[in-house]
Each structure stands twice: as structure tokens, then as C-alpha cells.
Amino acid sequence: MSFLQDLFLTVVNMSITASYVAIGVILVRLLLKKAPKVFSYILWIPVLFRLVCPFSFDSAFSFFNLINLNAKQGIGISELVPQNIGLMHTPAIQSGIGSIDSEANASLPSAIPVASVNPMEIWMTVLSLIWISGVIVLMIYGIISYVKIKGKLQTATRVEADVFETNAIGTAFVCGFIRPKIYVPANIGDANLSYILEHERTHIRRKDYLIKPIAFLALILHWFNPLMWLCFALMSRDMEISCDESVLHRLGEGAKGGYSNSLLSLAVKRKGLLAANPLAFGESHVKTRIKNILNFKKPAFWVIMVAVVAVCAAAIAFAANPPKGGTISEEDKRKLADVVSEYYMKADPANKGTLKIYNIKKFGSSYLVLTQKYRGEGESFSVLFLADSGFNIVAKAPGDIPISPCFSANVVKYQGKSIVYGNFKNKKWNPQTDLVTDVQIDFIKITFEDGTYVREQVSMDKGYIVVVDTLSNIRNIEVYNSKGELQSDLINESACSEYDFIDVIGEKSSDRITSLIEDKLAEIMSSPKNSSDPQEYINAHQAEYNAILALETQALPYLFTEFEKGGQTGLKGYIMQNLCWDILGEDNIQYASKDPQDWYDTFKKHVQRIAASSSVDSVKANNPKYGALLDVINTHGKDAFHMGFEEVEEILKGNSLWPSEDINSAQKYKEGIKIEFDTDVKSDNKTIIIEPSQIIKASPDFIEQIKQIKEELLKPAASLFATVLDITPKDEAIKLDFSLCNISGESLAFYFSSSQKFDIFITDNNGMEVYRWSHDKGFATAIINTKLKKDEKLSFSEVWDYKDNKGNRVPPGKYTITVKILAKLENTKITNPDELTAAKDIEVE
């Protein structure tokens, strides 16, 4: 790509842009017909700007928003014909007008890959040579005619300070660049002269003598564009007419007649002299000018105001490029880097690699961020993140890192666009020759099957993201150095992987992941309908299956939640089980399950055991997958738990079995409810541990269970026994006959936990214990099983000699004798203590 061709293409692109502006200006000019011509004149400034300046500023107010110019958003240059059109397999230009484009593009020869020289390149060379020849010819012509005029003007004789007259010219004009002088034809008469001088001095005041040559230079550059010749002619006319208006404004309307007569006499005098020299001020369109002068009225203030506003707006709109939409502030870049960093921390806490942000690009109102965080081992890959306008990561796609070729290419088709991204390397390895060569990459060009292409400047250390408005497949990607030399291309040396965006679900958007997995699962389960092998369904929908797999740990909450609901023994269960196994990998359990639900339940117990042996927090920190399960158990059952918990609390409190210390519910929630009972309620220990899972799994069941506890366990069984005490006073002693009678109506098995089967308590009138039978006795610990048939009695007899525990006779008074049979039921039921005791009062003398 030669400098000449670059220059030519730059000019062509400016020309196309300027043509749009020119058409716009010509239209606005029609609207401003009644307004002073100076406004029409000013309107040409944007056209000139577009013709000579390849750069512009950006404004949302740009006229180019109206026409769909897919202008290159790189560095402010509107690139409609790509710089490397000569190197394209299928060259294409974008003029913004569909029909013209297809016409023009159809006429562009496409490259035959085997040909060493691209025919388009030859064309470009020829065209740019023609162009530069034209420029040179016109330039020489301009210079020659200027020199010729200067030569003729040499003998012009001074009339006034800067006014010269000569009969070598037929009309008046200003000539010169630094100190412009006015030249008038000799003998045009004093009356005419004053008008003519006023006119030419106005030109000098307005610096028209500089503007016109600049415009002419622009015209020379764009000589191939007929529209620009029209523009030049119209601009010259607007310049003259606005100058006339300016003169009349100064001289007053009374000067109309004299002024137009002067113009006419000059025009009649002239017979084809120098009129067309673009560097001097000849007369043009005398008739139009005279009519305009005669119609001249000082414009109304509002007309001027409206025109000023219209012209300013139009000038900005024509001069500005549409906003790039590609600029991202440093602050936004920092925010994006932060969210990506945060994402890696959460999703892959074990990865201690350095986070690289290769590239950030706007995508509509969203952002694309190309990153890499290499953990130091295993396969190296990049990640393309999609972050929404609020800087939340919503999706991601993996990307390849180049190994043997010098660039990698990945594509994600998303929202009707192809997002192509990848990284570069400064060396490439040729597997055929085993040669490693250095490469320098400055430009990338991506061509699609449908002929769409893009060419973008890239930086080797940055990675690239290119967004293209097509869903067509990529035909080729070529990378060039700054000289336009091909460094590598896709077809011969690289490969392009197509990926899908995987939704990244933030904490707040689990709904999205749920719907995603549900959609994919539904697709997987849709076919083949006749198969009974879940694997066949998976095989038939590998892409959908992989899409769920790609969610990795993020898919687990949904899967666990589904299992948590229970009954997953069907096709869905098997697919979900496979997904879980694939995602869990080494974290799965070795267990021969009978169905997916069985696997899940076992796996859950496994995790709960781990959590119980350490702590929930440490499990979560060390194993996010187990953490996901624990979260599901907690989160999913939370509401049910609270409901159940309240119930349990009420029931237990009603039975005075609630622990005295008030544990906060969160603690109970994590660890289960641990309730210590005062008495033995279970044969094995004194505690009931209600695990959260029990509550979660079936909260109504649990409540029922608790109710049963209430009925069967916590409330003493009634009407099993009756204890009867008979007292027979004797001399200085009292005989106690008591018995335990089975009144339950059926045979009862019970036991004594030691050789002591009963006890006798005697309390005085104040309730103070004075005597206890067991006080001075020892008993062997042993389970003594006993059975009482229906209505059968177990009888005991003892004698109390009115002596207290210390062996002293008790003082006279009223005493209460209580006997307690220490029988215990064999099951975990408790007996009503009242049924095992009997008491009687006696009077001791």
C-alpha cells in the first residue's frame, strides 16, 4: 500500500463525506433563499472543512446520524472506502446508500486467491495515478494562469494606494495574498470606479481573496467529484452576491441604481477576459447579481436571527461526525476492571494469577471486556465479559490464547452482531517448516461470507474486540503490519472458535440462570422422544448441555434446589444428575445410587457430615460447590424452617421443655435446634437434635412429628398404674402397705434401673423431709425387668418407727408419708409421676 494510494483513499473518503454535506448545504441554501446571501456563503465552510480535513469532532447533533453512514469510529476519520481495499478478497465500499453500494461493490473485482497481485490493487494504483496527474495538471494550470495575470498586471499603474488600473484586464478584481491589491480596467469612469472599489474592498475586508484560493486548492484535490465543481461555482456566486449585499448595506439602498449600472457597464466592457481565473475576482452571473441588487432590502431583524440560528446549527451538524459511542472514560474502565476482578475472586478463588484487561469496548449501552487471568498451570484462555450499563457482568465467553499462530480469533454472535475477539503474539511458528518468525501486527481485517468486512487498527499487547453488523460466518481474518504487509491470516495459519455468551448470574439475578437452565433442559428433554437412555438425550443436545455445564458452580443452586424438592427419578433427574456429576468432578461421592434422588440425598448427607465436623463457613470457603449445596439447603428451606420453628417453639414451650438460654435464630438455623430436656425423654441421651434438613425437607411432616412427640412422648402416659398406700399404726411404729397396680387394662412391661424399687419420703408439717427410706441403704445398679398382668399388683410392706434419718424420735405433730415406685416403662414413654406415688397424712403423738 503506497503512500499515494493511502492519500487517494483519504481524499476519496473525504470527498464522499463532503458530497453528503454539499447536498445538505444545497438543500439548506434553498430554504435560505430569502435570507441574506451571506448565510448561504457561510454554509460552505463545513463543505470546505470536510474537503480538506480528514478529521472531525464528534457530536450527537451530527448530520450523519440522519444518513446511516457506518463510518469508522477509530480516530475520527470517516472511512467509507477502506484503506486496504486493494488487499481485500472482496472489496467493498460503503457510501451509506444501499443501492449505490451494491452497484459499486458489484463492479469491484474480487481477488482470486492464487493471483499474486490483487486486481483491485492494480485498479487502485491506476486510479490514484490518474488522480494525482489531474491534481498536478490543475495545480500547474492554476499557477501558470496566476503568473500570467501577474505578468499582465505588472504594468498596471497606480490610481490610489492599493488600486491599480490597466487596460490589460476587462474586469475588476483583487489579486495578491499578503498585500492584496485591487485591479480595475483602465478608463471605467469615476462613478463606476467608486462602486467597484467598494465592492472589491469588501472582498478584502472579508478575506475572500484568501478563501477563494483555498477553496480552489480543495477543488483541485477533489477534481474528480463533479459535485465539488458545482459547489465551487455556487460558493463563488454566494461570495459575490453576499459581497454586493454588504456594499449596499454600507452605501444604502439609494446606491442600487448606480451600483447595478456599474456592474452592467463592466460586464458589457468585458469580453471574455480572465473571467474564469479562480484566483482572482472576476464577475459572474451578472444578471442574477443585478436582479439581486435591485431587490435588495435591509433584512428584518428576525430574518437575520432565524438565519443565524439555522446556519450555526447546520454548520455544526455538517461539520461534526456522529458520536463514536466507543469512548469509555478512564473511570468507567476502572470500574469495569473492578467488577471483572471481583468476578474472578468469586468464581475462581483459587486462581491467584494476575488479571489482565486486554481491551474494553462499548457494545450499545453495554461493555465488552477482554480479560485473562492465568492460574499458572493448565490451559491458558481469555474471557470476554459482557457488562451492562450499570457495570454488572451479565455474560461471558471463553477465548483462545494464540500458541503457534500469531493471533487467536473467537466469535460470539449476539444481538444480531458478530463480536470477534482475540489476542496477538509477536512470533508465529510454521508447522511445515518449523520456522519461528517475528511478526508485527498493526491492523486487523475481518471478512465475512456476505462480503462485509472491517479493518481496524490494533495493538499487539492489547487484544482486539471488533463488533460487526452481520451474522454471516467469518471468511478470513488477516493481520497486517503498519506497512500493510500481510503477517498472517485465518485460512492458512489460524483458527476461529465460535462461542456463545454464557449468562453470568449475579446474586440478584438467579431468576435468569433458572430460566436459562430450564430452557436448556426443556430442549434436551424434547428429543429423541422414544429413547429411554438419558445419555441419548444429552448426546442429541450437546450444545445445550454444554451451555449449562459452562455455568459451572453457578448451575448447582438450581440443580440442588430441584433435587431438594424431591422425587427426581425421571429423565430430568438423570440429566440433572449427569450435570451435577460433571460439574462436581472430584467433589462427587463414590456411591452406587439407585436413582438420581438417591444419589442427591446421599451426597447431601455427605456434605452435611462435613459441615457438621467443621463449620458451614469453612466448607463454603474451601469448597464453593459444597457451599452451594449448603446455601440451597438453608435458603430453600428458610421460610418452611421458620414456620416449623415457630411451631416447634410453641409446642416445646408449652411443655416447659424449651431451653432457658435464648439462642438467636440464625444460630439455630445453621446448627439445628438443640434442645436439652430435664428428664430422660429418649433412652439413649437427653437431647433431641433437629437438623435443619429435617425441617426443610418436610415442614408439615415435622410439625406433625412434633405433635406426636407432644402426644406420645412429652405428655405422660395416663391411666397405666395406680399406687395405693395403707397405713396401720402400731406401738411406737407404723406399718406401710403399698402396691403398684396395673390398671391399663393390658399387660405392662416395665423395669427398675436398680435394685431399689421404691422409696418412702416423710415430711413434716412445714414440708421439710425428716425421713427417707433409701437414706441408709445401698442399691445395686441393674435393670430389673418386671411385668404386671392386667389388674395384677406388685405389693410392698415396710415399717416406720417414728425415727428421723438421724435416728431420733420425731416430735409429735402432723406428718405426710409419700411412697414412690421407681418403675420405668420400657419404651421411651414417660409415666405420669402421680400414678407412681401415693401419700397419706398421719398424726404422731
Place this chain on the structure above:
Amino acid sequence: MEKYKLFDAEYKFVSIIWDNEPINSTELVKLCADKLGWKKSTTYTVLKKLCERGILQNVDATVTALVKREDVQRYESRAVLEKTFDGSLPKFLTAFLSGRKLSEQEAEELKRIIEEAVK
């Protein structure tokens, strides 16, 4: 005696010499710069040209006229100019940039319009 035809500028130049002859050429350059706004080179160019045509003579930096004022006719023809210039301008350029030349009828019509308008 043959009549000499001089252009306006040449006539002005020769007039200065008639008024001041014999005149030193340095003096002449000063006078021309003052009265005509000419550069030194312009003065010498025109002087040389008129000397060649036998209208002036320059001997030892003293300039004198060889013709008398009454023998000279002020020349107001455009013919020469048209020969030297018109041919060098491409026709399409002229037409495109400046519009047509005025015809006699158009000039007359414009004249009438102006008169009516300023009446």
C-alpha cells in the same frame, strides 16, 4: 510618419518621459514607482520593450523619447489581450464558473430593468 500605438500603461510611462526628458534611468524608476506604483523591474522591462520598438532610447542611463507626443495614439484594443489570454482558458471552465457572457439584448434588457427599478 507612422503612428505609434501605445497601451494605456505604456502611454502613461512615455508621458512621464516626455515631461522629464532627458531623464536618468534611476530617476525614472523612482518617478514610476511614485506615479505608477511600478517596481524597478517593471520599469526596466517596459523601458526595454519600448526601446526595442524604437519609441524610446536609453543611452548611458539617460532616457529620451524618439517619438513626439502627437505621433502617438492611445491604443484601446482588446484584440491582443484576447489572443494572449482567452485561448489559455478551457472553455468548460469558463462556462462552468462564470456563466455565459452577456449578449447585447440581455445587456439592453438589464439596463431597462435598472432604470425602472431606480426610477
